[in-house]
């Protein structure tokens with residue numbers, strides 16, 4: 265594994281309860297034959313793509329729990345990524361290549377530039393987070409993201425269309441994760457990632473301009489109810 269954390273400001277961990285853990289799946293039928301791999305691929309897109317650039321300061325972990333070989337961790341490293349284009353099939357092709365590697369063990373291996381694979385679970389990702397990393401579980405019932413302080417090192421954990429499940433929620437609680445919401449409506453997981461990126465982009469711009477941070481208390485109760 266490369267040096268964890270250098271230059272990385274934003275990490276996401278997406279848990280897919282159904283995405284397949286074997287390579288060679290059909291790129292033409294991502295939702296069906298590959299166990300909602302389409303959702304996973306949209307998360308890759310949301311994590312990294314700007315209009316004409318890639319977010320180099322971002323890392324994405326995919327925790328794949330589908331058959332036949334769960335749990336598998338795939339790490340996408342923004343600073344190293346190549347051969348990724350914005351369409352779902354491009355992400356699917358990199359994931360399929362990684363899953364097709366022989367002898368996937370607990371030892372992480374490089375599959376293609378910026379894409380690493382290993383056997384592993386959520387606890388391995390959380391244990392590898394450096395000291396002072398804020399672990400944030402994105403969930404509809406959490407504190408509103410606009411109202412919380414966040415550090416410089418962040419990992420956001422998200423579930424798929426089925427949610428995260430009690431076992432992983434307990435693990436996150438034990439790791440002192442904070443429950444944070446991007447609003448009261450339940451969004452698609454990849455859309456949540458865009459909202460988070462946007463929130464962090466705005467905060468960074470305001471802080472560079474030395475303007476007061478997020479206008480937390482200026483937001484009226486009425487507006488909060490609408491969100």
Ligand SMILES: C[S@@+](CC[C@H](N)C(=O)[O-])C[C@H]1O[C@@H](n2cnc3c(N)ncnc32)[C@H](O)[C@@H]1O
Nearest residue numbers: 402403404422423424427445446447450451453
């Ligand atoms: C489609 S949602 C899951 C909905 C699922 N039916 C459930 O009951 O958990 C997929 C993931 O997106 C994240 N998510 C969706 N809406 C959110 C919100 N308003 N705030 C924070 N996270 C949200 C959560 O991590 C959730 O597990």
